[in-house]
Amino acid sequence: FCTRGSSAPEGAKQGSRACARPATGHRGTAPRGLASWVPVVGLEIHVQISSNSKLFSGSQVQFAAPPNSLVSFFDASLPGTLPVLNRRCVEAAVMTGLALNCSINKKSLFDRKHYFYADLPAGYQITQQRVPIAVNGSLSYSLCIDNKMSQMVTKTVRIKQIQLEQDSGKSLHDDARSQTLVDLNRAGVGLMEVVTEPDMCCGEEAAAAVRELQLILQTLGSSQAIMAEGQLRVDANVSVHHPGEPYGVRTEVKNINSVRFLAKAVDYEIQRQIEELENGGTILNETRSFDSKLGCTIPMRDKEGKQDYRFMPEPNLPPLILYDAKSLPVNMNHQQVVNIDWIRERLPDLPSVKRAKLVELYGILPEHSFTLLNEDGLAEYFENVIKQTQMKPKKVIGWILNDLLSYLKQHALTVKDSPVSSFLLADLLNLLERREISSSAAKQVLEELWKGEGKTPLKIVKEKKLELIQDQKELEQICQSVMAIKVGNQKVLNKLIGLVQRATRGRSNPVLVKQILEKKLSE
Amino acid sequence: MTEKGNFHRWGQPLGVLDGIPIAVKDNFNTAGIETTCASNMLKGYISPYNATVVQKLLDQGAVLLGKTNLDEFAMGSGSTDGIFGPVRNPWSYSRQYKEKTPPKSSSENEESDWVITGGSSGGSAAAVSSFTCFVALGSDTGGSTRNPAAHCGVVGLKPTYGLISRHGLIPLVNSMDVPGILTRCVDDAAVVLGSLAGHDPKDATTIQDTFKPFELPNLIDVRKLCIGIPKEYHAPGLSSEILALWSKAADLFKDAGAKVIEVSLPHTRYSIVCYHVLCTAEVASNMARFDGLEYGHRADMNKSTESMYAATRREGFNDVVRGRILSGNYFLLKQNYENYFIKAQKVRRLIANDFVKVFGSGVDILLTPTTLSDAVPYMEFIKEDNRTRSAQDDILTQAANMAGLPAISIPTALSKRGLPVGLQFIGHSFQEKQLLTVAKWFEKQVKFPMIQLEEVKRHDCSVFQHQKSVSFL
Numbered sequence: 001f002c003t004r005g006s007s008a009p010e011g012a013k014q015g016s017r018a019c020a021r022p023a024t025g026h027r028g029t030a031p032r033g034l035a036s037w038v039p040v041v042g043l044e045i046h047v048q049i050s051s052n053s054k055l056f057s058g059s060q061v062q063f064a065a066p067p068n069s070l071v072s073f074f075d076a077s078l079p080g081t082l083p084v085l086n087r088r089c090v091e092a093a094v095m096t097g098l099a100l101n102c103s104i105n106k107k108s109l110f111d112r113k114h115y116f117y118a119d120l121p122a123g124y125q126i127t128q129q130r131v132p133i134a135v136n137g138s139l140s141y142s143l144c145i146d147n148k149m150s151q152m153v154t155k156t157v158r159i160k161q162i163q164l165e166q167d168s169g170k171s172l173h174d175d176a177r178s179q180t181l182v183d184l185n186r187a188g189v190g191l192m193e194v195v196t197e198p199d200m201c202c203g204e205e206a207a208a209a210v211r212e213l214q215l216i217l218q219t220l221g222s223s224q225a226i227m228a229e230g231q232l233r234v235d236a237n238v239s240v241h242h243p244g245e246p247y248g249v250r251t252e253v254k255n256i257n258s259v260r261f262l263a264k265a266v267d268y269e270i271q272r273q274i275e276e277l278e279n280g281g282t283i284l285n286e287t288r289s290f291d292s293k294l295g296c297t298i299p300m301r302d303k304e305g306k307q308d309y310r311f312m313p314e315p316n317l318p319p320l321i322l323y324d325a326k327s328l329p330v331n332m333n334h335q336q337v338v339n340i341d342w343i344r345e346r347l348p349d350l351p352s353v354k355r356a357k358l359v360e361l362y363g364i365l366p367e368h369s370f371t372l373l374n375e376d377g378l379a380e381y382f383e384n385v386i387k388q389t390q391m392k393p394k395k396v397i398g399w400i401l402n403d404l405l406s407y408l409k410q411h412a413l414t415v416k417d418s419p420v421s422s423f424l425l426a427d428l429l430n431l432l433e434r435r436e437i438s439s440s441a442a443k444q445v446l447e448e449l450w451k452g453e454g455k456t457p458l459k460i461v462k463e464k465k466l467e468l469i470q471d472q473k474e475l476e477q478i479c480q481s482v483m484a485i486k487v488g489n490q491k492v493l494n495k496l497i498g499l500v501q502r503a504t505r506g507r508s509n510p511v512l513v514k515q516i517l518e519k520k521l522s523e
Numbered sequence: 524m525t526e527k528g529n530f531h532r533w534g535q536p537l538g539v540l541d542g543i544p545i546a547v548k549d550n551f552n553t554a555g556i557e558t559t560c561a562s563n564m565l566k567g568y569i570s571p572y573n574a575t576v577v578q579k580l581l582d583q584g585a586v587l588l589g590k591t592n593l594d595e596f597a598m599g600s601g602s603t604d605g606i607f608g609p610v611r612n613p614w615s616y617s618r619q620y621k622e623k624t625p626p627k628s629s630s631e632n633e634e635s636d637w638v639i640t641g642g643s644s645g646g647s648a649a650a651v652s653s654f655t656c657f658v659a660l661g662s663d664t665g666g667s668t669r670n671p672a673a674h675c676g677v678v679g680l681k682p683t684y685g686l687i688s689r690h691g692l693i694p695l696v697n698s699m700d701v702p703g704i705l706t707r708c709v710d711d712a713a714v715v716l717g718s719l720a721g722h723d724p725k726d727a728t729t730i731q732d733t734f735k736p737f738e739l740p741n742l743i744d745v746r747k748l749c750i751g752i753p754k755e756y757h758a759p760g761l762s763s764e765i766l767a768l769w770s771k772a773a774d775l776f777k778d779a780g781a782k783v784i785e786v787s788l789p790h791t792r793y794s795i796v797c798y799h800v801l802c803t804a805e806v807a808s809n810m811a812r813f814d815g816l817e818y819g820h821r822a823d824m825n826k827s828t829e830s831m832y833a834a835t836r837r838e839g840f841n842d843v844v845r846g847r848i849l850s851g852n853y854f855l856l857k858q859n860y861e862n863y864f865i866k867a868q869k870v871r872r873l874i875a876n877d878f879v880k881v882f883g884s885g886v887d888i889l890l891t892p893t894t895l896s897d898a899v900p901y902m903e904f905i906k907e908d909n910r911t912r913s914a915q916d917d918i919l920t921q922a923a924n925m926a927g928l929p930a931i932s933i934p935t936a937l938s939k940r941g942l943p944v945g946l947q948f949i950g951h952s953f954q955e956k957q958l959l960t961v962a963k964w965f966e967k968q969v970k971f972p973m974i975q976l977e978e979v980k981r982h983d984c985s986v987f988q989h990q991k992s993v994s995f996l
Binding site (some may be wrong): 076085114116 | 551552558562570572574689690691692694697698724725726727728745804805807808810811812813816818825828829832853855856857860864891893941985987
């Protein structure tokens, strides 16, 4: 059963080291030795489409509504009801397909996938098994090598396809009363299933790929992609094999609730398979559930033998026809069709483009651009500060990433909820830039601003008497009273400067202080 | 009745069907009214919405008299396999039948001689046939409207697939089902068609084109027509009586100046097998929703979800339905899909192409029999099982569903036994106007007799034409 903690056996360590080695596309080749294994990881990502209504019916899409309050006749599978395709869902899928460099199929088909389950009222799910809406794309993501943000490498995972399909309802098992409670609010919500090729080789890659996908989806607006709200669900397919040999038997890992757990689950499963095989065992083609508390994967009893889903074309939905500028019939009403080119022209800048622009425009480092985009609203905040201050972006970024961000993290706040607005921060930075205060004073002001009492930086400076002492005479007096030893040694000079700073609570102009001290010392 | 009340208040008819009594087959959803499909699975199920076609009729002012009986879930060709029992053909009680068919023995109740209506829309056909209403809705998947229409001596219209909305029609085979119209004369069918046809946003398989309701001309010239007689419809088991009638009908057109030619639809004989594969596959899929959880019958079984499903479906469905589900699931299994389902789809394409070729070569309308014989007595009908009967009876009507074409059965004459026999016309896709025009001409020529039910006293028979029609406007 599940005895292992998070310590990795030898083989896996080598595997993950190999993984982080820069290699474009193909998996790392582990050094020959006792345990040279090549892990293979593919993902099936279910993305809930951000739309007002469901994929085939007009009922609303909303998280955490009262049970069974968002269920239309069609969602409940009442006899005689028919599916009608939601245009917005199609557009979301096309946008996502284009953002992932896919070919959009101008004709795609809908199918029924049959199985009996309490949360599937019709006894089948409408999906796209034969011809999905988008195929053959790619997703590029970046990894830090050896946890150093300064060394980032770009990797690519191929996207096999994107298909439109219905989400199922939710069943809640009440073991105490031996009953199952079914909530159909989610039944019929539009999903895009993004299937990757098995191009990844470890948990870190999988997590980075999914993180980048989340950012892309959020940028497009096709999904909010919040894993905690079930808007993005990931299943991982994992196998291992020796280099040069055919792929091993793969297992499917489900029940992964965060990006962090995804990395853990994948790495655990790789280790488990390696150990199993090294001990002479075999890997079963099974579905396993990730237990986040124990940090391991457990076989799921539900699937006994392979299910035959008896796929059949969905007879109530004609083929989905999409147009582009070339194929659009002349007299066709623009409202009635989905035009791929029209959508392509209106795609927003994808994260990778945004990052490149930030680096180019502001001269910040690539890893800075990653952090900016990873935090919702931080890039906008940064740019707003830039607009309102004379301080150079290269300096501003330090304040954003080191000071502001750490405050936000400490208090578990989002950028939106920051008590320090970009206006206030810019104001503060301007004071600093004009040398009206020193940087350590600025930090003190920021601490005060964080209380969110509505005071301006200038007000705080005045209140706490943090103004930079520029007056020569004043400083001379202070230096005089601080000077204890008359020596001509740099170390002591610096110590003295430090003491002066302490005495003035950071308000003294360090350049002037140094001059004065040097003069005094040389006297 | 509120509709009547409105009429008086506004002084204006609500629509072309204002005040007209109608009946609706019990596989159409009717809001607030039990909709059972003649199955235990939906016994007591009160539908929360109206099928589009029902709503349209009600919007025109029609008065719903009731829901009519059928074979369970529309599976059958006799209207004998529903939970409410078999439907009796009103002609069983007609003077015409009683005169020609003496009872088996005088002591025996004439009850044992009654004949079936055909199916599966038997209840609807019987309702129109016995004067309880002017119009009834049926459904047609393999002939379920035309077959009982022929046996009950009424007009049965199967419109082109995609012309009339299926929203609210509990499906048998989604790719073949259409709502069917049963009336006493062709003019009435045209009126009802005008109220029902057209795009429905709730049904993605309806065509987008606007439908223009039409009136049929009174004077019809058939000289420009080309009538096709498909030789394959001279099917095994076709009664000599009907064969003769068919021939007579062809002559009727010839004598009136139409071009009548023999044509071939070579893949006709494969249509039954093809239909069985595709039908059962869709049935297996469509019936998957009946699990007792959201609505309908739920078995009193709590051991597990699976056992509850199994018990519910065993209790809720009759053998016919369960048999088709099993077959359908078999054909849809991964290992069988290519050989059965895909193959059947290909054969379906061939059948449809037969019609395309024939219609493309200048034929306007096809003339065929609707059924192999007149209605058989119930006691004889039940000697064979549902599947066998369906296979036999659907042969002449099934292909039109495969190809999605419009077809209509017109009561032509009485058989030796005094029972109605109908002949079928099949037309071009979406050319209902031409189809109904030809049908109306034919109807006028044959002057099919009115049923003489002792319980229903009628006026002078010679003015039956005037009385049958609802077009009093």
